[in-house]
Amino acid sequence: MNNILKKIGFCICILLLGATSPGFAQEMESQAPPSSKLGLIEVMELAASQSLNVLSAAQDRDVAKGRIREAYANALPVINGGTELLYVSDSISRGENEQATASVSLNQPLFRAGSIAAGIRAAKLYEDYSERSIDSARLEAVRAACIRYYDVLLARADLQAVSETLDLSKYNLDVVNGRKAQGTATNLDVIRAREQMSNNQADLLSAENALAIARMRLFTVLRLPPGSPIAIEGELCFIKEPELEGAPLDIAMEHRPDLKVLKTQVAMQDENIIATRSDRFLSVDAVGKYSFIKPESPLYDDWTEEYYGGVVFTLPIFEGRRVSGRMIQEKAVRNQYQYAVDQKNDDIRLEVNEALDNLKAAAQVVKARETSVLQAKEALRLAQSGYEHGVNEQLDVLNAQVTFAESRLNYSRAVYNHNIYRIDLKRATGVLLKEINRTNENN
Known part of the structure; x- marks a missing residue:
C-alpha cells in the first residue's frame, strides 16, 4: 500500500513540475495554432514574433543581463577559500613534517579611475543595443512578410483576371x-477561337500554380506548414497613403532602429575607451586574509591563527605601452562605428527620398492603368458587338480580348507596386511596426 501511494505521489509531482515549468509554458505558447484566417495585420504580427532572425536577436537580452551582472560584480568583493597540505623536509633538525593550512581571502576594489562605472554604463547600453537590434530584425521580418502577403494578393488577382478572360474566350x-x-463564319474562325481558349486555359494553369507558390512562400516566411489550409484575407486594391505626421526624413532619423543600433555602438565604445584609459592610473584595493595553520613541527600539535588586512595601492610605472596600443585600437573601432552612423544617415536619406518618389510615381501609374482598363473594356464590348452584327472581323475580337487581359494584369501589377512602395516608405521612416502597436491598442 505504501509503495502504491509513493508511486501516485511521484506521478503527481512530475505532472505539477511539468505543467508549471516556464519551458513547458513557453513551448505550449509557441505551438499555439494560428488563426484560421490571415489578414495583413495578422501576417505582420506573426512575422514580428516567429521570424528566426527576430528570435535570434532576442537572445541578446540574456547576453545583456549577463553583461550587467558581470559589470556590477567588478565593484563587489571577491572572497576565496582554500586549503594547503605541504610536506616539509628538514633532515638536519626535524625530519619530515606536514603543514596544513585553511584560509579565506578577500579583495575589495576601492578605486579604479572610472573603469568600473564605465563598464556598468557600457553593459546598460548593451541592453539598449539588444532592444534596438530586436526592433531592427522585426522591421525587416515584417517588411519581407508584407511583400509575400501582397505576392499572394497579386497572384489571386491575376488568377481572377485570367479566369474571366477564359470565360470571354x-x-x-x-x-x-x-x-x-x-x-x-469559317472553320478558320473556329480554329482561332479554340486556339485562343486553349492559350487562356494554359494561362489559367500557370496562374493557379503561381498562387500556390506565393502561398507557400508566405507560409515559409511565417514558419507555418506549407500546405496549411489557412485562408489569406484581403483584396489587392489601391490605398491612398495618408500624410505622415511631420517631415519624413525627421521621422526616419527618430524611429529607424538600425540607426539607433549604430549610435548605441558608438556610445558603448566611448565607455570602452574610458575603461581602457583607466589602466594608466592608480588603483586601490582593500585586502584581507585569515588563515588557520597547523605548524610543521611535531613539537606543536595545536592549530594557530594568522590574519592580516590592509589597503593596496597600485600605480603602473612601465607597462611596455600596452595601454597605449589598446587605446589606439579602441579609438579606431570608435571611428569605424561613427563612420557607419554617417553612412547610415546617408542611406536613410536616399531610402526615404526614393520611397517618396516611387510612391508618387506609382500612384500616377495606377490611375493611368485604370484608364487603360476602362478603355480596353469598352473596346472589347464594341468589338464583340460589331462581330455579332457582322461589322467587325474575328481578329478584332481576339485582339481586343488580349488587350483587355493585358490591361487588367498591368493594372494589378501597378496596384501591387503601389502597395509595396507604401510598405517601403513605412520601413524607410521606421514606422512600419507602429501599425501592429496601433491595432493592438485599438483592440
Whole structure:
C-alpha cells in the first residue's frame, strides 16, 4: 500500500513540475495554432514574433543581463577559500613534517579611475543595443512578410483576371460556332477561337500554380506548414497613403532602429575607451586574509591563527605601452562605428527620398492603368458587338480580348507596386511596426 501511494505521489509531482515549468509554458505558447484566417495585420504580427532572425536577436537580452551582472560584480568583493597540505623536509633538525593550512581571502576594489562605472554604463547600453537590434530584425521580418502577403494578393488577382478572360474566350467560341452554323463564319474562325481558349486555359494553369507558390512562400516566411489550409484575407486594391505626421526624413532619423543600433555602438565604445584609459592610473584595493595553520613541527600539535588586512595601492610605472596600443585600437573601432552612423544617415536619406518618389510615381501609374482598363473594356464590348452584327472581323475580337487581359494584369501589377512602395516608405521612416502597436491598442 505504501509503495502504491509513493508511486501516485511521484506521478503527481512530475505532472505539477511539468505543467508549471516556464519551458513547458513557453513551448505550449509557441505551438499555439494560428488563426484560421490571415489578414495583413495578422501576417505582420506573426512575422514580428516567429521570424528566426527576430528570435535570434532576442537572445541578446540574456547576453545583456549577463553583461550587467558581470559589470556590477567588478565593484563587489571577491572572497576565496582554500586549503594547503605541504610536506616539509628538514633532515638536519626535524625530519619530515606536514603543514596544513585553511584560509579565506578577500579583495575589495576601492578605486579604479572610472573603469568600473564605465563598464556598468557600457553593459546598460548593451541592453539598449539588444532592444534596438530586436526592433531592427522585426522591421525587416515584417517588411519581407508584407511583400509575400501582397505576392499572394497579386497572384489571386491575376488568377481572377485570367479566369474571366477564359470565360470571354469560351463565350467568343460559342458565338463563332453559332455563326458557323448560320454560314457566316469559317472553320478558320473556329480554329482561332479554340486556339485562343486553349492559350487562356494554359494561362489559367500557370496562374493557379503561381498562387500556390506565393502561398507557400508566405507560409515559409511565417514558419507555418506549407500546405496549411489557412485562408489569406484581403483584396489587392489601391490605398491612398495618408500624410505622415511631420517631415519624413525627421521621422526616419527618430524611429529607424538600425540607426539607433549604430549610435548605441558608438556610445558603448566611448565607455570602452574610458575603461581602457583607466589602466594608466592608480588603483586601490582593500585586502584581507585569515588563515588557520597547523605548524610543521611535531613539537606543536595545536592549530594557530594568522590574519592580516590592509589597503593596496597600485600605480603602473612601465607597462611596455600596452595601454597605449589598446587605446589606439579602441579609438579606431570608435571611428569605424561613427563612420557607419554617417553612412547610415546617408542611406536613410536616399531610402526615404526614393520611397517618396516611387510612391508618387506609382500612384500616377495606377490611375493611368485604370484608364487603360476602362478603355480596353469598352473596346472589347464594341468589338464583340460589331462581330455579332457582322461589322467587325474575328481578329478584332481576339485582339481586343488580349488587350483587355493585358490591361487588367498591368493594372494589378501597378496596384501591387503601389502597395509595396507604401510598405517601403513605412520601413524607410521606421514606422512600419507602429501599425501592429496601433491595432493592438485599438483592440
